[in-house]
Amino acid sequence: MKNIVILISGRGSNLEALIAARDAGNLPVNIAAVISNRPEAMGLETAQKAGIAAHFINHKAFSSREAFDAALAECIDDFSPDLVVLAGFMRILSEGFVRHYEGRLMNIHPSLLPSFPGLHTHQRALEEGVRIHGCTVHFVTPTLDHGPVIIQAAVPVLESDSEDSLSARVLRQEHLIYPQAVRWFAEDKLTLENGRVRLAAELADHAVLISPEIR
Numbered sequence: 289m290k291n292i293v294i295l296i297s298g299r300g301s302n303l304e305a306l307i308a309a310r311d312a313g314n315l316p317v318n319i320a321a322v323i324s325n326r327p328e329a330m331g332l333e334t335a336q337k338a339g340i341a342a343h344f345i346n347h348k349a350f351s352s353r354e355a356f357d358a359a360l361a362e363c364i365d366d367f368s369p370d371l372v373v374l375a376g377f378m379r380i381l382s383e384g385f386v387r388h389y390e391g392r393l394m395n396i397h398p399s400l401l402p403s404f405p406g407l408h409t410h411q412r413a414l415e416e417g418v419r420i421h422g423c424t425v426h427f428v429t430p431t432l433d434h435g436p437v438i439i440q441a442a443v444p445v446l447e448s449d450s451e452d453s454l455s456a457r458v459l460r461q462e463h464l465i466y467p468q469a470v471r472w473f474a475e476d477k478l479t480l481e482n483g484r485v486r487l488a489a490e491l492a493d494h495a496v497l498i499s500p501e502i503r
């Protein structure tokens with residue numbers, strides 16, 4: 289079974305979705321550790337309650353991004369992960385860190401990339417007046433919120449939407465596609481070819497999830 293390490297900074301609802309999928313027998317991985325750069329991250333408590341090793345590394349205690357990333361990598365590598373899963377980890381990672389985990393570093397982003405990289409994606413989607421919004425799981429490259437796309441989910445944007453209602457609709461899809469992507473990795477059904485993700489033939493039509501839900 290593959291080992292994964294999950295990095296968080298806050299709420300940890302994607303972490304919860306991954307733990308729930310594992311507990312339901314839908315995610316055949318060993319969640320070896322959860323690491324946060326913020327002590328108050330609710331996800332640390334979630335991890336502890338689930339019996340998963342939980343670590344906090346304070347980025348403010350390091351003089352440079354590279355020094356923090358080196359300490360983070362050392363902590364991660366103690367668990368020999370096959371995959372490192374960024375689940376709301378709110379730090380820009382240095383190029384050296386990203387290269388070290390090339391092909392085994394995944395992120396979830398709350399937009400249909402390449403639209404709306406960065407922060408405040410739901411507000412920006414509303415301001416742009418797009419009719420379709422969503423979320424993306426991708427492998428990480430040194431460019432922020434960029435990299436080979438694994439799976440995306442699309443949701444409608446409604447006239448009545450606020451930032452809160454839209455982000456809640458997207459988050460429900462995040463909780464479906466992230467465990468799905470990690471499962472494909474765990475089952476060796478993902479490969480990277482010339483910077484693009486190839487899925488096992490039987491999955492090729494499942495990398496997009498269209499949600500018609502309007503609540």
Ligand code: GRF
Pocket residue numbers: 296297298299300301302303375376377396397398423459462
């Ligand atoms: C999610 O919207 C995720 O896409 C983004 O940060 C948020 C984290 O939420 N990268 P949570 O901590 O998993 O609840």
